[in-house]
Amino acid sequence: MALTEQKRRYADARLSGMGKKAAAIAAGCPEKSASQAASRYEKDPDVIAAMSRTVAVQKARPVDVPKVDPEPHIPRPSDDPMVFLREMMNDLEAEPRMRLDAAKALLPYVHGKVAEQGKKDQKAEAAKKVGGGRFGTSAPPKLAIDNTR
Template sequence: MALTEKKKKFAHAHLDGMDNKQAAIFAGCPEKTASQAGSRMLKDPDVVAYIERLKANGHVKHDVNAEKNIERPIVTRIDVANAGAKPDPLEFLISIFSDPAEEMKLRLDAAKAALPYIHGKVAEKGKKETKVDEAKKATQGGKFGTLDAQMNHRPS
């Protein structure tokens, strides 16, 4: 399964100090099944990997009041650092795909979007370039080659 917004909210709430049930309610699960959903989400490999990435990149705890169930958008450190600082879309895409805290699918999508602007498409050769290459190959050896080419490429 992919890492959904609900799973991201659960991971952030869990890292902010909520127990499984409170974090599941915060993420949007019904109160009746929140305990089971929280336990299930905490065992989800995507959620575990996301929590580990957040811990490795210095997750900052937020004051979240579970009783009010105030929803806050999931904002990564890179979003805060780059807000308004990168007017060039290419620079923004580069910052996304080079951020290890972002999920891999988002990073891959950003890399795919930036690829044509970083590495240009290699064009096919035209007729003139093909003729020049064939002429160079013909001079490398054989009876039509130059003396210099024949001296450098003697068969063993």
């Protein structure tokens, strides 16, 4: 499955220091089934991956740099879609699938697509290869006399 909004909120609540049941309630689970939901979320590979990504990014971040964004999962607003996609692609805390989709969407604007040859181009290229060599046609001779005067 994917990291849903509820799973992401649970991971954020657990990383902020809440207990399992309180984090499940904060994520939006009903109070009666919060313990069971917390147990499921603790074993969920998507939640585990999201929590470990966030911890790894926090460890890699310098201590003296304060966190500017109030919500780390929402990129800053931008009028330029390429800036938005580039920020999404480089966001280490974002889900890998989202980062990959942003990179795919940005790719045609950065690197040109290599076009395939058509049938006529392939035939012309093959004819050049066959026509060359020892017995192929040679270039016309250069004239030594200039008769244009």
